Amino acid sequence: MTVKVEGDTRAELSLVNLGRRARELHPVSGQIQRVYLRSESERFSRRGPGWPPLKSETADRKAREGLPPSMLRATDRLYRSLTTMFGPDQVRDTEGSELKFGTTLHYAHFHEHGTRFMPKRKLIDLTIGDRLQITRLVSEHIAKGETL
Numbered sequence: 001m002t003v004k005v006e007g008d009t010r011a012e013l014s015l016v017n018l019g020r021r022a023r024e025l026h027p028v029s030g031q032i033q034r035v036y037l038r039s040e041s042e043r044f045s046r047r048g049p050g051w052p053p054l055k056s057e058t059a060d061r062k063a064r065e066g067l068p069p070s071m072l073r074a075t076d077r078l079y080r081s082l083t084t085m086f087g088p089d090q091v092r093d094t095e096g097s098e099l100k101f102g103t104t105l106h107y108a109h110f111h112e113h114g115t116r117f118m119p120k121r122k123l124i125d126l127t128i129g130d131r132l133q134i135t136r137l138v139s140e141h142i143a144k145g146e147t148l
Helices: 008-023 027-046 056-064 076-081 108-115 128-144
Strands: 090-095 098-103
Touching: 008 128, 027 076, 027 090, 027 098, 027 128, 056 090, 076 090, 076 108
Parallel strands: none
Antiparallel strands: 090 098
C-alpha cells in the first residue's frame, strides 16, 4: 500500500508567504498613510475634537501679526508635516511590520501634552473608523497579498 499526499507543498508555500506578508507591510504602507493623513486633516478642520478654543489674547495677537486665525497653523509647518504625503518635517518609517507616521517638529510635543501656559491639544488620534479601515487593509494584505 502506498500513501500519496498531494497539496502539502502548496500549503507550506502558502503559509510561508502568509508569514512573509505579515512581516512586511511596506506594500500597503502608502494606503495606510493616506488614511492617517486624511484623519489628521479632518482633525485640524474639526479642531480636535476636544481642542480648547484659542484664548482671546492669542486670537488678538494672531490678528495683529497677520497670522491665520486657525488653531495650530501659524506657519502651517506642523499641519503640513501631519497632513501631506512626504511633507517636510514628517516622520514616515515603513520598515518591516511597523509603520510610524508623525512629525519631527520639536514643538509638537508641547501641543500634544500641554504646558502650564498652553492647553493640551492632542495631535494624533485615529478614529474607530480609521482604525477599522487600517485593520482591513493590513488583514487583506496578509491574507491575500492584496489590498483594495
